[in-house]
Amino acid sequence: MNSISIYRNIFVSVLLGTLFVVAMMMAESQVAVLSLIVLAAVSCIVLQKKGVIRKLGSDFASAEKFANGTIMIGALATAVVFAGDHFILLMLTTVLIYVVACLGLNIQFGYAGMVNFAGAAFFGAGGYAAAVLTMQTGLPHLVVLVIGGLVAVIVGFLLILPVLRTRGHYAAVVTIAFSLLFRTLVEVSPVLGGAQGSPVTGMVIFGWNFNEGYQIAGFDVSFYINYFLFALILTAVTFTIVRRVERSWIGLNMDSIRIDETASACFGMNVARWKVTAFTIGNFFMGIIGAFYAMMLGFIAPNNFTFGDSLIMVSIILLGGIGSIWGIILATGIVIILPEKLQIIQEYRFLIFSLGVILVLLYRPNGLLSRAARTYFPGLLRGAR
Amino acid sequence: MDILTRSQSAKIRSSGTPQIVLKARNVVRRFGGVVALNNLDLDVVEGQILGLIGPNGSGKTTFFNVLTGIYAADEGAISFLEKEITNLPAPQVFRSGIARTFQRARVCLSLSVFDNIVLGDHPRLQQGLVFNLFRRSSFRREYEECVERVRELLEMFAPHLVAKMFEPVETFPMIDRRRIEVCRALFSSPRLLLLDEPSAGMTHEETRLLVDEIVALRTKRHKLSIIIVEHEMDLISRITDRCVVLNFGSKICEGTYDEIASDRNVQEAYLGVEA
Ligand SMILES: Nc1ncnc2c1ncn2[C@@H]1O[C@H](COP(=O)(O)OP(=O)(O)OP(=O)(O)O)[C@@H](O)[C@H]1O
Ligand SMILES: [Mg+2]
Numbered sequence: 001m002n003s004i005s006i007y008r009n010i011f012v013s014v015l016l017g018t019l020f021v022v023a024m025m026m027a028e029s030q031v032a033v034l035s036l037i038v039l040a041a042v043s044c045i046v047l048q049k050k051g052v053i054r055k056l057g058s059d060f061a062s063a064e065k066f067a068n069g070t071i072m073i074g075a076l077a078t079a080v081v082f083a084g085d086h087f088i089l090l091m092l093t094t095v096l097i098y099v100v101a102c103l104g105l106n107i108q109f110g111y112a113g114m115v116n117f118a119g120a121a122f123f124g125a126g127g128y129a130a131a132v133l134t135m136q137t138g139l140p141h142l143v144v145l146v147i148g149g150l151v152a153v154i155v156g157f158l159l160i161l162p163v164l165r166t167r168g169h170y171a172a173v174v175t176i177a178f179s180l181l182f183r184t185l186v187e188v189s190p191v192l193g194g195a196q197g198s199p200v201t202g203m204v205i206f207g208w209n210f211n212e213g214y215q216i217a218g219f220d221v222s223f224y225i226n227y228f229l230f231a232l233i234l235t236a237v238t239f240t241i242v243r244r245v246e247r248s249w250i251g252l253n254m255d256s257i258r259i260d261e262t263a264s265a266c267f268g269m270n271v272a273r274w275k276v277t278a279f280t281i282g283n284f285f286m287g288i289i290g291a292f293y294a295m296m297l298g299f300i301a302p303n304n305f306t307f308g309d310s311l312i313m314v315s316i317i318l319l320g321g322i323g324s325i326w327g328i329i330l331a332t333g334i335v336i337i338l339p340e341k342l343q344i345i346q347e348y349r350f351l352i353f354s355l356g357v358i359l360v361l362l363y364r365p366n367g368l369l370s371r372a373a374r375t376y377f378p379g380l381l382r383g384a385r
Numbered sequence: 386m387d388i389l390t391r392s393q394s395a396k397i398r399s400s401g402t403p404q405i406v407l408k409a410r411n412v413v414r415r416f417g418g419v420v421a422l423n424n425l426d427l428d429v430v431e432g433q434i435l436g437l438i439g440p441n442g443s444g445k446t447t448f449f450n451v452l453t454g455i456y457a458a459d460e461g462a463i464s465f466l467e468k469e470i471t472n473l474p475a476p477q478v479f480r481s482g483i484a485r486t487f488q489r490a491r492v493c494l495s496l497s498v499f500d501n502i503v504l505g506d507h508p509r510l511q512q513g514l515v516f517n518l519f520r521r522s523s524f525r526r527e528y529e530e531c532v533e534r535v536r537e538l539l540e541m542f543a544p545h546l547v548a549k550m551f552e553p554v555e556t557f558p559m560i561d562r563r564r565i566e567v568c569r570a571l572f573s574s575p576r577l578l579l580l581d582e583p584s585a586g587m588t589h590e591e592t593r594l595l596v597d598e599i600v601a602l603r604t605k606r607h608k609l610s611i612i613i614v615e616h617e618m619d620l621i622s623r624i625t626d627r628c629v630v631l632n633f634g635s636k637i638c639e640g641t642y643d644e645i646a647s648d649r650n651v652q653e654a655y656l657g658v659e660a
Binding site for chain 2 (some may be wrong): 245265269374376
């Protein structure tokens with residue numbers, strides 16, 4: 001194997017991907033956006049047919065650290081290009097926020113097989129924790145983020161017994177009911193601002209005020225760059241932890257209870273323990289990122305975490321590939337950016353996503369980028385053989 | 386009825402009394418109106434292979450399920466290695482040293498051979514969050530030990546799978562899936578192994594190979610006892626020390642294969658003739 005060619009392939013594909021994202025962001029007219037979409041779809045299909053995607057997949061897997069680093073640089077470069085543009089930075093940051101939330105959901109749904117249609121409620125729980133804590137206490141905002149995660153975990157504990165006692169569709173119904181209930185409770189709660197919502201302070205960390213922009217050599221840099229950079233850090237941390245979950249006995253246990261609870265129990269596994277673990281880790285990520293989201297918007301209201309948002313999170317996982325981290329990142333990009341750029345589909349976005357999910361389930365049941373077989377220590381394997 | 390074979394009795398005379406590892410008494414399990422197990426008494430002697438046979442629906446799988454804690458017994462008591470295990474939850478039964486295979490091979494198809502086998506010793510792996518997520522070099526040491534142990538087991542039962550240890554099980558034929566399932570059940574070095582129709586879905590020849598390997602293993606692990614459920618009688622006659630015959634949930638006969646094969650009740654049960 002020629003390792004230079006591996007690095008070159010990774011570099012070229014990340015470069016092309018970054019250029020595509022930049023072009024997509026810059027495209028103003030609907031015709032330009034549509035042509036870019038068609039271009040991407042056609043090239044993916046052609047490359048897939050020619051086996052290039054498969055080859056690239058194995059290249060990325062064999063030089064994982066380099067690939068991740070290159071993608072990170074691509075993301076930073078994109079932010080630099082749009083450093084002056086509030087709207088685009090906000091959109092890119094929203095993508096990262098959904099990535100973190102969906103990676104949390106992925107631990108529950110993708111690994112442990114627990115369908116959770118209340119994702120947005122846990123996200124909202126973190127958001128409201130941020131609202132109350134930033135408005136009424138002087139707690140450092142990093143602590144607020146962590147408490148946001150913990151609040152989501154505690155709210156999740158209310159749900160854990162019914163979720164453990166029911167299976168499959170019934171568990172799904174329990175989470176749907178909870179999602180609606182939580183929203184209604186918030187709407188009638190005067191402390192949380194009712195249907196009008198509640199203001200949230202912008203983020204400040206060690207004197208670094210996120211709501212202030214910069215002037216660099218006469219060029220105005222949007223304050224959203226702060227949120228983008230911090231979201232990128234949160235994404236990287238979440239990514240690393242979720243990867244380690246997958247590549248450990250914990251991920252193995254979760255896969256095992258998803259596939260066959262009874263057989264797992266027959267080999268000594270405490271099924272409930274791993275369901276609670278998956279539920280807790282997942283909700284923690286959703287809560288943290290919900291708190292961050294609220295601080296970025298400066299405001300949180302029941303409309304920020306509707307049942308529709310929970311559905312979007314589940315469909316991102318189905319589209320991207322159940323359990324597939326990169327698949328989820330790709331799908332989040334598509335699901336968040338597409339309706340923003342293609343105004344014509346705004347109103348029909350749910351219809352289009354449902355169609356997309358159905359098509360994917362029919363023709364690519366493992367999602368756009370299916371999950372690869374587990375390797376606990378990538379690279380080790382190849383060296384050993 | 387004498388529950389020892391001649392060779393076994395000879396062995397025991399030199400080493401003291403035979404140890405009965407599993408003792409089931411008056412076990413009853415009903416499903417609605419169906420009595421799937423009716424006052425079943427069953428003993429397993431250490432180091433022996435017990436054949437559990439009977440027509441379809443006679444309660445063999447149900448016995449395994451009650452024993453391993455998947456179903457609760459309605460009445461009766463089961464003890465294993467002098468310890469009461471009646472109606473313990475499945476994980477605790479496993480921890481007491483009983484491992485099993487399933488009638489329909491129940492391996493995790495999308496997981497690798499390694500993953501499936503490692504799951505067979507779940508309680509002995511370190512399961513802490515900090516250990517798994519943040520002490521990666523310690524985790525790696527445990528992981529590498531497991532790779533080594535899985536390799537050893539595969540070399541015994543499926544040497545051709547050693548090089549394919551990290552490939553998903555779904556890519557292998559039935560015989561290999563069965564072998565992987567047996568390896569998973571043996572990975573924790575259990576004291577009692579339950580095999581539910583290992584021949585299902587395999588040819589005669591494949592079954593013979595697999596079972597011979599299991600029997601060979603017993604010469605290395607003297608303390609391993611086995612209960613095997615099987616419809617192929619030549620296999621039962623060849624490998625078992627003793628057999629228990631079930632019909633409609635009741636034990637109708639017990640003894641060596643030759644004894645039960647010549648029993649009138651057994652013949653009638655298999656031919657479906659009313660006694
Ligand atoms: N979960 C269940 N619910 C209802 N009835 C059951 C259940 N499991 C087993 N039975 C019934 O209990 C009886 C014994 O079934 P069991 O599966 O133990 O038979 P078996 O001896 O293993 O048969 P086979 O040789 O076909 O595998 C049957 O009448 C079966 O229908
Ligand atoms: Mg059966």
